[in-house]
């Protein structure tokens with residue numbers, strides 16, 4: 486995989502208030518990178534600074550090519566503010582800024598707004614506006630896409646279609662940098678997770694690495710065996726018994742399962758909760 490963007494020691498403040506401090510990371514092609522952080526953590530500021538929409542205080546932002554504007558697409562949080570323009574017109578206007586735009590029909594189909602091509606933007610619902618914003622970000626057939634809270638306001642089907650499109654874009658080699666508060670949506674698609682906290686990146690790695698770092702996993706099962714059998718397992722953090730139901734918390738699933746294996750004949754309904762991204766992040770933040 487090739488590096489498409491490098492950010493080194495980036496700092497940004499508004500007046501005297503520091504927002505981003507010493508941020509460094511790199512993005513590779515054919516991948517989805519999720520930026521996670523609470524409200525006000527600085528996610529939008531980071532995207533705006535990278536794209537030179539606002540000035541940075543210091544640090545370096547290097548795209549792999551010089552004319553990076555031609556290979557980036559952006560979907561910001563705020564919905565489209567132009568009103569007296571139709572869906573068809575804004576798609577074509579946006580395409581006109583790029584040397585090799587995607588065909589109009591491809592974009593219209595992707596937006597799901599085929600029936601509304603002649604509708605003025607202000608007459609679209611907020612979910613429809615998000616879908617339109619998405620295809621406008623794609624208009625120039627970009628190599629790198631920046632998506633700030635893309636699925637806010639979308640219904641379930643629109644969300645599913647949206648993430649399917651993202652998976653296809655990733656497969657075709659694109660880099661997708663996305664912020665979202667819907668962590669469950671990021672679980673199956675994010676290759677790299679960045680956690681922005683207290684102005685800095687406190688985590689940069691894969692979901693697997695995040696699991697290992699924060700790593701408590703719940704293992705549940707039913708068994709007629711005595712609690713003593715499980716109390717002796719070396720790898721567990723805690724053990725609870727409710728009648729014949731057992732709950733084990735471990736941070737080393739593999740080891741615990743191998744320790745449980747001699748007793749598998751006496752175990753039923755074994756469940757391993759690898760934890761949702763949501764709980765992993767809570768866990769991660771609690772630990773610090």
Ligand SMILES: Nc1ncnc2c1ncn2[C@@H]1O[C@H](COP(=O)(O)OP(=O)(O)OP(=O)(O)O)[C@@H](O)[C@H]1O
Pocket residue numbers: 499504522523524525526527528529530531
């Ligand atoms: N133009 C501005 N002038 C001064 N402060 C600003 C400005 N824009 C943003 N901020 C402040 O910078 C901080 C980071 O804001 P930012 O919008 O980047 O956070 P965010 O992580 O994107 O939040 P959210 O998840 O709510 O979208 C906040 O404290 C915000 O109030």
